[in-house]
Amino acid sequence: MVCVIVMAFTDASLTALRVFREVAERGTLTAAATALGYTQSAVSRQIASLERAAGASLLERRHDGVRLTAAGRIVLRRAAAVVDQVDAGARELAGLPGEPGMVRLGWFASAGADLVPRALAGLRATHPAITVHSREGRTPALVRALRAGALDLALIASAPPFRPPDAETPALEIQTLTERGLCVAVPAGHPLARGADIDVADLHGQRWIAGPGSAAAGGAGDSTGMGAWPGLDERPEIAHSARDWLAKLALVAAGCGLTTVPAMLAAAVPPGVRVLPVRGGPQEQRRLLLARMPGPMPEAAACLARALREAALASWKDVTPP
Structure with a gap:
């Protein structure tokens, strides 16, 4: 493995290292090519040259993109350090101040x-x-x-x-x-907005505003996908679909429906919206x-x-x- 790393950084170009880091970050050759302004074939050639220099496969090609191999993970760590050092040196040579902080x-x-x-x-x-x-x-x-x-x-x-x-x-x-638990954003004039919380049973039959493709619930790592309250024992009515939080909350303020939100959004809601916790049913942490x-x-x-x-x-x- 040591030989692989030495060969990769002895024979690889800085461009190939930059391309490799971009592919690792973006997850697909196509996305990396778009970000860099290259063609996909140019990205593929740079990756191939780096793999030849390393003498090992650095990426596992899969239907949903690419995944780093064991050798690829090691090369990535070193490539990131090399690129960052080169960029820092370029700033110094150009007379720009460093950014230690x-x-x-x-x-x-x-x-x-x-x-x-x-x-x-x-x-x-x-x-x-x-x-x-x-x-x-x-x-x-x-x-x-x-x-x-x-x-x-x-x-x-x-x-x-x-x-x-x-x-x-x-x-x-x-x-x-x-x-923390999830909350529900409701229009200020909605009957559910009168109390300090909402009973989960009162969420049945409501109209919902959801993120694209969210179906009913918020995902684990991308809160834009949130929609109807998770775990409702009915097929929720998704009246509106929006990815942007500002649009979702504006629709709530306009009385167009309810939406599930992380508690941290409570401080940022527009006028006309209340964010309330839900009692009853499984805790949605x-x-x-x-x-x-x-x-x-x-x-x-x-x-x-x-x-x-x-x-x-x-x-x-x-x-x-x-």
Whole structure:
């Protein structure tokens, strides 16, 4: 295996390493080609050249994309380090300041409505020299980006039975920031909005606003897919389908239906919407997780992790806004 790594980095071009990292992050050759502005055949040629240099297969081609082999995982870790070092050197040569306090953060959709801005505001107040670059993504993409070295930290959501976000090695380091039940967003003028919570039996026969393809329930790692309350013993009526949270909540405010939401959205709902917990039936718990690759955590990343934890704890106080 040592020979494989030495050969890969002796004979491989920097372009091939960049392409390989992009493929690992995107999960498919097509998506990597689009992101890089290459043709798919050009991406395939770069991967083939890297595999020839390594003397080993680095990717397992599957019907749903690609998966790293054992050799590919090792090459990826080294490729990410090489590309980052080259980019840092280029900035220095160009006379640009380095970014020793820069952290790259990924987050799932509903975390961006309140939690991430709240955490970044807190971090800016206590550590103004730290720069954060962030982006939204679905959980599988965020996990791949962590492993590709394109992200330092990622906020992801998890549903029972709370399995690891992937089966790759080494296992990601996971910190549970909070664990809370789901809630239901209802129009302020709806009869269900009169109380402090909702009985699960009163959710029968309601009209729902759901994410595309969500059917009835919210997924484990991509909260945009949430729709009708999970576990209803009826086929729910999906009146409207929208991926964007702002659109979903605007439809709720307009009286077009109800939608299931993570509790963290309570602080970010528009006027005309109440977010209420549900009593009765199985508890629908969701965990907010902070994931990263194993190893020592740089100080800037540790500061951001603390800010995210504090923001997560503070956000739960707003589960039932006035």
